[in-house]
Amino acid sequence: MFQRLGVWVYRLRFWVIAAWLVAAVLSVPALLQVADVLKVGGFSHEGLEAAQVRATLEEELNAPPVTVVINFHSDILTADDPAFERQVREALSGLERMPEVVKPIGYHTYAPTQVSRDKHTAFEVIGLRVNPEESQDFMPELEQRLKPTDLEMHVGGAPAFYADIERTSQSDLQRAELIAFPVALLVLVFVFGSVVGAAIPVAVGGFSVVVVLALVSLIGRVTDLSIFALNVATMLGLGLAVDYALFLTSRFREELETRPVGDAVEQTVGRAGRAVFFSGLTVLIGLGGLVTFEFMFLRSIGIVGAIVVFVSLLAALTLLPAILGVVGHRIDTFRPPLSLRGTGSFWAPLARWVMAHPLRTLVPTLLLLLLLGLPFANVRLSSPDPSILPEGLDSRVAFDQLKREFSPGNLAPILVTVRSHGPITSPNNLEALYALSREVRRQPGVVGVASIVDLDSRLTLDQYKLMYRNRDDVPDLYAEAALLASTSEHVTVMQVNTTYIWNDPRSGEIVERLRATAMPGGLSLQVGGGTAEVNDVVSEMYGEFPRALILIVLATYLVLFAMLGSVLLPLKAILMNTLSILASYGALVW
Template sequence: MFYAIGKLATRYRWWIVGVWLLAGLLALPFAPRASSVLRSGGFFDPNAESQKAIDLLTSKLHLNLTTVQVIYDSKQYRVEDPIFTQKVEQSLAQVRNWSMVGSVVSYTDNPRQISQDRHAAYVNVELKTDADTAPKILPQLEQRLRHVDGMTYHVGGGAVFYEDIQQVSENDLRRAELLAFPFATIALLLVFRSVVAAILPGLVGGFAVVVTLAMLFGLGQVTDLSIFVLNITTLFGLGLGVDYSLFIVSRFREELARGRGVNEATVLTIATAGRAVAFSGLTVSIGLFGLTFFRINMLRSVGLGGMLVVLLAVAAALTLLPALLSILGTRINAFPVRVPRLWGRRQAAQEPVGDHHGFWYRLSQFVMRYPVRIFVSVLCLLVAFGLPFLGVRFSAPDASILPPYVPSREAYDMLQQRFNLRETTPIILAVQTKGDVLSDQNIRNLYAYTKRIEADPRVQRVDSIVSADPRFTLDQYELLYHNPKLVTDPYLGALLKSTVSGNTMLVQVVSKYEMNDIRSQELVVTIRNTNPGNGIHVLVDGGSAADYDYVTTLYTDFPKAVLIIFAITYLVLFLLFRSLVLPLKAILMNTLSILASYGALVIIFQDGFLHQFLNFSPLGFVEASSPILLFCTLFGLSMDYEVFLLSRIQETFWQTGDNTRSVALGLQRSGGIITSAAVIVIVVSACFATADVILVKALGVGMALAVFLDATFVRGLLVPSTMRLLGDWNWWLPFKGVQRKPPTLDEYMLDEDAAALSLNGHSESKDAQDINVGGKL
């Protein structure tokens, strides 16, 4: 099939180039607009209990979750000073009468909105809009807020957080692109030592990214996609586009160096390196496909965008690139650049077959001389790198994943440092009763239920209509709510109006511990597992509950995704290598390098190692989706190099039948190119490690580290040692009737020539018979 693709690419080269140019021109107006249709949320499971609780309260109580916090701070005045309140009201004057504002809850209404040093307080502004459209009206809100002398304000809250993620993600992408393109170009010049050859990979990656972004713009019109698709699309488009082009261009130059003609070299390149590229792209897509099985929309979006760009990168590498190669021919080496040679005495891609004196050949011989020692040493090293992951703490993303200079992060830091965070992040209970909440029987039942919750030593306070005043008895509450219209106390009246509707009531439980504390999450589990009895049904939400549900959802879905990825990858590699052992070994090798990068996640982002160098504040936890993103992206990317290495080993094994020699020659012929490709991916990943959003930074750092470990310790040491230890078992295939060794490329060519002679009426000629009998040139 790949031989045929190569033939078509050379025969219709100008048509293929024209189609890709047209696709690029059509995509160009839409690609820059992709971010306008992407969403900054998507970190929740619509079927989680916390989300069901919010949906219930929103529908029954018309609970408004689109709240903006305006935090006022004054070094000169205290909250008790009348001038403090006067200045706050001056600042809010144009906000209170704005048609887009539903209500304003001031610190004068709720004293818990005052800072502990009493020099700051915040006001909750509820907007008449949903979470998706709220960021669009934030600029108007900020224009209506007036600056007053002697006081500063900060604007925070969920809507501001999502707006900041959108803006910072776009800035991160632009910065990464500005860094990645020149550094990748320099790396390609060092590898190819030719301007023309170095430009081609950039064209392939660029076309893949531009067309994918345009497709995402279209998909974003009909479905919700996460803003993080932008980063993963560019990262994979550039990294893999350059990767695949590097392997194909290197193989093309190698075939030219062997004396083949341009068209023949192109066809043979696609039939060999192109075949490996196709299977490599398939394995990468399988890893990203695993993300689509998660209920979290952010992960599904990243998986979808990643698969699109990978498939387009493969399509460009198998069609556009060979078309360009057949047009350029020997001009691929035009405009040579004199630079230091990289990998040993000569460039690995141009070494003639049978060269037994290269660096990689000597390395493989050394490894296979001491396979047990090297296998055990490298295995212990990689396991040691991964051990810190045993102490991981998972959490959902909050404003701490953003840089300190953005508004939502400034507001978050102020709330954390100067306010009682436990008051701002209560556990929320959506309570439903049989019949009206305010019936005498339900008041008694709810009173008993809240008392049970209050008795828990982890509970600071319960806020509800039956625990509003600790001085009230059950009889007083029954009497008070027997006729709710007669309630004259303004606080109780407001509480009734905002927390009760028909058979639904809102209860807030304030924990003694912070939202992310394990004890607060255990309290959530305890409340959920406690039967309220008496026909009462409770759904639990709040920061602690949403965090718990987020992590639980992710790591409930993760094992299923891993099994699916392993199973499909094994099948694909079985079809590629025609062995039962090699696919299993490849999967285990990949898993080792990924586990090592997991340890780095904990050391760097949870514990803060190198945080000053990487320019971020330590989180104290690992964002729960980071290991999953790393696994699904790195599994395919690491398999990328495994496929290229084992393909060259397999090619040599089919020629020689000698396992040890085929490993040495396969590593010699691919080691330099794999290292070059890894360097480029590390460079691109490192550029994304400059991101201000810690989620993207962690992905960039983790990928760069894992690819480095994979291209050095795993491919250079672990794979050769395991190949040597397994010997001929590497190629074990007990099934009868399965073709172990396909026809050689020369046999493909001769079969095609024989078919052509047959069509011309010469199928019985002596030349055709010689071709069919000889089978090889």
């Protein structure tokens, strides 16, 4: 089959090249819009408890789905100074005309925890009624509407974080492309021993990446794809295209020594092309396993990875042989003074020595791989935070400032929703909430609880019962504001602040202890917030991983069995890949 393909490609080589040129040109409009259709986030789904808490807050308490945090700081003024408050209001005044903006939760209203210990820093929380996956698109307008004052101002929160990730990803991608293509060309010139021979894999890789990104842009209009898949598409596309081109081009040069160009192309595709096809198929299976996960960001990498493999294989089996057929003996044109070509005197003796001393090679190599992979046994999966961004970006500056001036747990508090069958402010339910709050406060690592029964440490349970006896006529303005913001007829939310940042394992332990809390009859409890999201995502990934792994191993074994016709060789290949993957991940966290 592959030999017939080689014959067909050689006969129609000019048409094949023309078809790829047309495809590349037609891909440009979609390529230019690829970043606009990709989504950020994708680390959750509606089946997770934390996601259900988020939905409850939006539906029952009318909470905005997205919040932006704006930090204000002054070396001279304090947050309780009227001049400080006046400048904060002036800075935010332009946001009132944005229909997506919800009234800010200000430190000067009923959230004193939004003021630092030295009172020189305070933050405002701005709600946005927009789709969380599109919230970063509103950041340029929001930032433009903020008015400068004498206060130092920084914008943070998830939308700002995602916007900076998007901008940084695009910038990194462009920089990577500018560096990767020339470097790849230089390395290939050194390996192939000719400029023309080296330019062919890079050209094939370039065509592949252009078409891949265009397909990603088109598919992203039909289904959600993560922005993280953009770098995968470019780097994996270039890597696979060059890798496959190396196999085929090297084989072509060998065949060209004893055959005419047409026969060399036929034999190249018939032999090396078959190996490349099955190699790509195993990569496709591995990436396809990611499609089985519920999370959009993993599923996106699987989908985009499958597109990359398909296009790379198509280019390697059609475009590359067509170019080789046109270039022919000119493939060795423009030889550099130094190259690795002709260094078979090193590789062949090395291979013979390894075959002659298998145990002396296997044992130290195996021990090295195991040693490199050991740290992976203690790997801890978590979610990214703004610390992954360059230090100069505004969302990173805001994050570092909040972390420095406030308790880390204030950045993303644990949210506990309590639901009742009857009115949540009934005396019995208030008694249960009061007991729950005091039990939560006793948890190690908890530094504060905010709820309708935690307004003032001096208030007793009986006083809370008296205050909320008629929820439509709460005598205290502060209590009334807290009730309206955090409580509906049957649901209330309790905010738990800890000493740990949201992706700290100790914060995750608090979440699990809260979820194990027994509630009296008629009341149910759910735990959400940033830490709970991390716990749920990691737990779900570990739960789905065995199924995906079994699928990948079985499918890979069957493909290799069909290719090699051996029972043991596929097992050896799977084992060696497992060891190399473990060693690679272990080296990353060493």
